Amino acid sequence: MTGFDHLYPTLQHHIVSTLGWPGLRPLQDASVEPLTAGEDALLLAPTAGGKTEAASFPVLTRMATEGWRGVSVLYICPLKALLNNLEVRLRTYAGWIGRTVGIWHGDVTTSARRRMHTGLRPDILLTTPESLESMMVSTGVNDRDFLGDVKTVIIDEVHAFAGDDRGWHLSAVLSRLEHAVGHPLQRIGMSATVGNPEDLLEWLQGGARSATTRTGRVIAPGVVLPGAGISPAAGPDAPEIRVDRLASFDQVATLLSKLYVGEKRLVFVDSRKDVEILGHALEECGVKVFLSHSSLSASERARSEAAFAEETDCVIVATSTLELGIDIGNLDRVIQVGAPRTVSSFLQRLGRTGRRAGTSRNCLFIALPGPDSIDRDDQDEMLLQIMGLLSAWAAGFVEPVIPPPLPLHIAAQQFLAAALSRGAFSTVTWRAIWDGTPLMDDAVLECDAFEILDHLITSGMLETDGETAFIGEAAEKAFGRRHFMELLSAFTAAPLFTVLDGRTEIGMVEDRLVASLEETDGENILALAGRNWKIISIDFKRKIIHTEPSTKQGVARWGSSGPAFGYDVAQGMRRVVLGESVPGVLLTGRAAEALEGVRAWWSPTVSTSSDAVFLPVGHYNPEQAEWWAWCGTGRNQQVKAALGASASHGDALPGHLGFVDDGIADDAQLAPLDQAARYDRLRVFPEVTPAQVRSRISWYDTLPVAERPQPYVSPKAVYGLKFNAALPEEEARAILARRSLT
Structure with missing residues (x-):
């Protein structure tokens, strides 16, 4: 049957x-x-x-x-x-x-x-x-x-x-x-x-x-699972993957106004700002364009997505808001400007195509110069990122899904929510409430969950009557606004201002944009939803911006982090620099020519005989040496913590650590802690040697996870951690430090 x-x-x-x-x-x-x-x-x-x-x-x-x-x-x-x-x-x-x-x-x-x-x-x-x-x-x-x-x-x-x-x-x-x-x-x-x-x-x-x-x-019938030894870039069901290289969003808009005309195209970009920029450029080229990103109002996104679903010759520009399975009708093409941060994300986007009989999955990648370059003569780091991601994909890699470590704040939230849910809970039998989740396990929290419960009681977040715990006055003050609504959401967002045109909500912008507005011909102009808006007034108390349409070019800006890639994608970049031709990927003449320049530029940073390359002062960086391991952002955060161990441990590292005798003290800080960890390399101090770096990394890796040096986290940073008020400050900082290493 x-x-x-x-x-x-x-x-x-x-x-x-x-x-x-x-x-x-x-x-x-x-x-x-x-x-x-x-x-x-x-x-x-x-x-x-x-x-x-x-x-x-x-x-x-x-x-x-x-x-x-x-x-x-x-x-x-x-x-x-x-x-x-x-x-x-x-x-x-x-x-x-x-x-x-x-x-x-x-x-x-x-x-x-x-x-x-x-x-x-x-x-x-x-x-x-x-x-x-x-x-x-x-x-x-x-x-x-x-x-x-x-x-x-x-x-x-x-x-x-x-x-x-x-x-x-x-x-x-x-x-x-x-x-x-x-x-x-x-x-x-x-x-x-x-x-x-x-x-x-x-x-x-x-x-x-x-x-x-x-x-x-x-x-998962028919799904090629990671580790099966089968490349998704080969075989009759392999998707059509192409890579191009252009110089600007204006060129992207010009290309898309001429390419795949008559088809429905979904373009993914890296940020909300880029959605607005490319959307405006496409409109200038006469392309019917729709926009989707998280700062647009729900009605504005729904309008765009519904209109896009009904059209046949148009473009929708989106961030990851359309990565998940929202139905926008039959799609002909996916265009990706830049590289998604994970192979998993790429597969989600690729899967939007090839739904109709007789069609196949496809993706056109477009590399641009600009923000992702490393501030040198190089202009094609984005192309390397794309090729590295495709190399990892072609090798059959997909990221594992790993829950974030040290969820102490979520455990604290659950104790408070349980008290709200029933009015109270037993301080004796409470473990049975969370018997069906690993959240309260010692191995997950790296402590007994009772320690968190005890802190909530001693801090006044919870009050007790015998063996019963209920919401305390401190929790009322910290989370009681709007019927404890802030306690029921596990994710955070930057402070937002709602943008209105009359009574119509257009979307939202972050407070940092409002604070940085500069007048253009005596006016403040925003770019949002693919249109420009003159600011009439700002209600700072209610966080509302009243606007009217404008013909002047507006400003779009949202916070974003730098490029972060995992180990396997970073290693894919390394293989590409070493000359790998990614199977199943077609490059335009422009991309192929640019890739040769990429390989020439980065060739000193890779070696076939070593997992890392040490470049002395003056090779690329005029003031510091560099350690190029292509090991991914998370691992480089760990290496940075190891190399800066004396600073992150306080006065000095305890005892003799068995480092090599190269004239540098065992407890010396070897790298600047104020640098942002990249996926490819770290800067180290000029006097540091490769042997010293390897020795310090080896020492770090032998330590139990809980005993490893942690990056410094400012006390102010805890305000970005949800439910931080329910924890001691040092615990909240420990969560952020640990998570920066993953």
Whole structure:
């Protein structure tokens, strides 16, 4: 029997008659039997690979055959826009068997939520982790009644959660929900290809302890998993990958006005500022263009995405907002300006193409000079980054999804949220609340979670009455604004001003842009949503900017970090400099000529006989020597901590460390700590030798992780860590220091 044969008969009928499908795709077929049996699962497939149906059809089958009632399925996504996009499709599927779908997030009105809670409850509820926790702590929602019938949780784009603090938060919230309803929940995660699927499944199930007591499997038919020894750049299904090199965004706009005319093109750029710049340039070239980035209002993004979906000859320019599975219709081309920071991100973007029969996946990379150059004569570092990423991809590499280390602040948040959720919790039996998550494990926190609980009590964040803990006055002061809403979100954003044209919201800009505005002909002009806006007034108290349209060119600026790449991508760059021709990648004449210049420029930084090259003072840098290891940003952060060990440890390193006798004191600081760690090299002091650097790195690597020198973190930096007020300052700084090394 096939998976199709196990589906509920009404679903079978509509799959054939309504959708017109001749059968199920491999992932959908393979998912039916384990999911209808109630197993946990991680479903892997490229973007548009049918993951939504692979999860929903078996779950709807269970719902119909087992007679589930009430809110029995939670469908969790990282983006509200993705939930909105999925609602229509899931409503159709559920309607085939007489079931309903509801959506609950921050943009849904209070009256609509009340109707779901007090009236006819949806069978499937689409929500975010933050909204789920809001339901659990709200005095207006009886969560045990409203959510007590939940049987299954489906987590879309699970990799986007697991590699972030939102993943720790989601894992803990699911554990609290299981504890509240009194039974385990089937957990189904969906993702594009990841580098460590079995680890991700274990995380999804609640950690190693939970994974041994729950049945689960990775389902990925036809997906070439990392380590299989098969290059995705070869074979009949290999995508079409091209690389070009241009000089400016104006040239990019000119090229796109002439290339792929009549097709629907999605262009990814690195920043919101670049979205605005390229969008304006395309408009000047007469191209029908739409924009999407996180600082546009939800309505503005929805307008662009809906219009783009209906057009056939147009361009949409976006940041990573369109990387996840939001449906923007059939797409002909993906153009990537610069290199995504990860192979995983590239695969997400590549998967937006090749959906229609007779089409194939494709991506045109465009390299530009400029901000990513290393401030020397070089102008093509972006081209090297692109080729390095493609080298790692062609070798079959995909990044593993690794939860952020030392989530002490999320553990503190969970204690406070649990107190809000029930009004109080037991200081004796509290561990059972988080039995289904690894968050509170000693190995994760590197301490007993009770130490965090004890700090919350002694600091007044929690107060106790016998064996019961409840919200304290200090927590009210720190997090009590807007009904503790700040306590229910695990991610932070820069302070934002809302931009209005009359009463219409255009989007948001950061406070740093407002502070840096300079007048143009007596006016302040913003660029936002592909248009220019004259500032009429700024309400600093309410953080609102009133504008009107302008014909003058405006300013676009948002904060951004420098390029950060992992070890495998950095090593790909090294291989390219050494002469590797990346298989399956076609270069234009311009790109091929520029690549020869790249190899000539960087050739002194690589060696076939050594993993690192030491360049003395004067070779590239007139004041300092350089250590070129091409080991990735995270590893270079570790090396910087090792080379600056005496400074980061205080007065001096303890004892004789066994360093080589080269005339430099064992406890000497070997590198400047104020340099930004790059993915390729670090600067070291002029008198330092290669042997000294190798010896210090070797010493660092022999230390247990908890005992290694940590980078200096300013006390002011803790304000960027969510929930820092619930921790001692030194613990908050330790979190930031540890995470800078990954």
